[in-house]
Amino acid sequence: MSTNIVLPTLTAFTSSHLTAILTAKTQANFTTAFDALFAHKLNVFYNGKQVSREEFKAQLLSQSSAAPEERAANVTVQGQLEVPGDKGQISGLVGLFYTSLVDSKFLIMGAPAESKVTSSFNAIIQATESQPQSNVHVHGYFDPRRIVTVNQIATDQALHVTIPAASVNSSSPGVTTTENVSSGPGPRKLPPGPFGGHWGPGPVHLNPIESNARPETFPGDGEFGVGPVVIPGETIGKGTHTKA
Structure with missing residues (x-):
């Protein structure tokens, strides 16, 4: 008794094999999946x-997880359309x-690229493939279809990696870092200092009215320097004594 074999739909055939190609863990598995589709x-x-x-x-x-520098790939088919032949x-x-989201084996600041x-x-x-004689008595079905x-059209975009807060030095609260995988570490944003600056307090500028700025004068200022200090109640020079 023979049984008619129902092949997967064209979209199921294509999406399943393409996913197997991109998620293959080894280059041998990648080659097998590639030849089964193309x-x-x-x-x-x-x-x-x-x-x-x-x-x-x-x-x-x-673009697959079988690449030497890649670790894993996650493929999501978001739309599909098929037109069956005659x-x-x-x-x-x-x-x-x-x-397809591809995780690299390399780390950027402790996070995977x-x-x-x-x-x-x-x-x-x-249908380009003829069934090999060796598979006549093998259970399962033979799919002669291939993409000819x-x-x-594809774009490959490097994603930004946000460093977990736990990996940031606790002595610098509020520090956030954004990493761009394609161009290396990005700018580091530091929290404002107690005086409003990132690199310590800046110069202090006081209003002249607040500082009451005016030149200082001392008794005897002149070309020979500062004069003697005068203490109230005392005289300078030769003293005079009076008898009571």
Whole structure:
């Protein structure tokens, strides 16, 4: 008794295999997933430029968790559209809109660097593969479909990393730091000092009315310097004595 095998829809086929490519942990798993989605004879347009299959493969590898400098990728398909061919789900057109958040193995100020890939992915799918004889008695189904043409527009954006408050020195309360993964540490914002400045108190300026500023004068000021100090009730010079 034979059973008709129902293949996944074109969008399910494309999104599941593309997710497997971008989330592969090793380059071997990445290559297996890539070959399961893309035909050996592949036409590729990436950001308006025609590239080879190997160049496109290297581009997707750099966005996946299998890249040497990456740790993990989280793919979210936010929109999908399909147009089945004249043979139903065996061929047709698929459009996907997805985002991928990729965590780097490198740390910036103790926090993982992260990048966001936003992409519009449009593909033409055809049945290009013939079932190998070795799989005749293997349980499961064989999917002959592969993408033969892909037109992808993608942007790769480095995200800012906010340093957790616990990692900031407790002796500097209120200090906040913003890190830009692509350009290194950003500006550090310091709290105002007790006198209003970031680098200590500035110069003090008093109003002349408040300071009552006027030049000081001393008795005997002249060309020979300050004169003698006069104490009230006493005289200066030769004293005179009177008898009572």
